[in-house]
Amino acid sequence: xxxxxxxxxxxxxxxxxxxxxxxxxxxxxxxxxxxxxxxxxxxxxxxxxxxxxxxxxxxxxxxxxxxxxxxxxxxxxxxxxxxxxxxxxxxxxxxxxxxxxxxxxxxxxxxxxxxxxxxxxxxxxxxxxxxxxxxxxxxxxxxxxxxxxxxxxxxxxxxxxxxxxxxxxxxxxxxxxxxxxxxxxxxxxxxxxxxxxxxxxxxxxxxxxxxxxxxxxxxxxxxxxxxxxxxxxxxxxxxxxxxxxxxxxxxxxx
Numbered sequence: 001x002x003x004x005x006x007x008x009x010x011x012x013x014x015x016x017x018x019x020x021x022x023x024x025x026x027x028x029x030x031x032x033x034x035x036x037x038x039x040x041x042x043x044x045x046x047x048x049x050x051x052x053x054x055x056x057x058x059x060x061x062x063x064x065x066x067x068x069x070x071x072x073x074x075x076x077x078x079x080x081x082x083x084x085x086x087x088x089x090x091x092x093x094x095x096x097x098x099x100x101x102x103x104x105x106x107x108x109x110x111x112x113x114x115x116x117x118x119x120x121x122x123x124x125x126x127x128x129x130x131x132x133x134x135x136x137x138x139x140x141x142x143x144x145x146x147x148x149x150x151x152x153x154x155x156x157x158x159x160x161x162x163x164x165x166x167x168x169x170x171x172x173x174x175x176x177x178x179x180x181x182x183x184x185x186x187x188x189x190x191x192x193x194x195x196x197x198x199x200x201x202x203x204x205x206x207x208x209x210x211x212x213x214x215x216x217x218x219x220x221x222x223x224x225x226x227x228x229x230x231x232x233x234x235x236x237x238x239x240x241x242x243x244x245x246x247x248x249x250x251x252x253x254x
Contacts, residue, residue: 003069006034006041015041016057021107021240024217026055027178032077035070038062042070044077046177048146048184048219053082053244056093064092071096080247087241094245102245103144104222111215113207114234119160119200126157126170133167134159138187144221147172147185158204160197162189169197173205176217181209183218186227199230206234 006012009028015036016022026045031052034043040058047053054076056063063085070076085093087104126134134149134157149157152174159170171186183205188198209216220227222241232239 002037003066003073003075004036006030006036006043012041012043019057020109020238021057024109024180024215025107025176025178035066035075037066037069040066042066044080047082047084048176048182049148050177051081052077052079053084054080056083056085056089058086058089060089060092063089064095067093068096082244082246084242084244087243090243090245098248100246100248102243104241104243105219106222106228107217107219107240107242108231108236109215109217109238110206110210110231110235112235113210114203116207117196117199117203117234119196120204122160122197123158123200123204124161126159126167130157130159130167134170134185137167137170137189138185141189142185142187145185145187146219147187149185156205156208157185158201160192160201162192168192169201171198171201171205173209173216181213181216183209183216186218198227199234202230203234206236 006015009026009030012034013022032044034041040062042054042056044052045055056067083093083097128150131149138145138147155172155174157170157172159167162168168189169187169192172184173181176182186198186202206216218231
């Protein structure tokens with residue numbers, strides 16, 4: 001077997017070529033060790049929703065060899081329910097693991113605080129008393145979001161109220177499982193889109209995160225060109241493109 005075990009975050013980071021997603025989104029203490037083959041690495045990791053999945057990154061040829069050896073050797077924990085792989089290497093994974101539905105998404109980070117933008121003065125911090133309104137807005141205007149209001153510690157929610165004090169925009173900053181700030185739930189009611197509220201929420205939360213921790217991360221679905229323009233316009237970059245798919249059957253027997 002040509003796999004190289006990766007038992008520490010430092011080893012995983014080195015094998016990945018000092019990849020920023022590995023640095024800022026994979027916890028420093030690995031729940032399960034990873035593996036490398038050539039320039040590809042794989043490691044079980046929990047997503048924002050605390051579900052265990054397999055992260056795979058690298059060129060398709062090396063990814064196929066790596067995942068093939070993991071599958072043939074039944075080395076993957078049975079709890080793994082999904083795979084996240086570098087865009088372009090999905091077919092290499094599908095050659096060895098049965099994949100179901102999923103989505104394509106992007107991760108990026110900012111290391112400089114954005115300048116203030118219009119409408120930030122309309123923002124107010126939201127509390128647990130506002131949770132029902134937040135959930136209604138997310139369900140109505142952003143049903144695909146992974147944001148979970150006040151379910152995880154360290155959340156800072158902000159929002160904008162419109163006519164009748166109705167919540168029309170919101171977003172959250174919270175620590176990721178790796179300990180770095182991540183934004184989620186950036187949402188604007190359909191009737192108020194195009195007015196700069198999403199940009200204001202993002203700029204405010206990003207600035208606070210960068211000033212506090214030195215950077216801020218976020219994820220977005222790849223089909224949201226408007227959001228990408230907002231985020232890159234506020235200084236987000238180093239875009240990682242991913243494909244995530246559910247496993248159609250258990251990954252392995254380890």
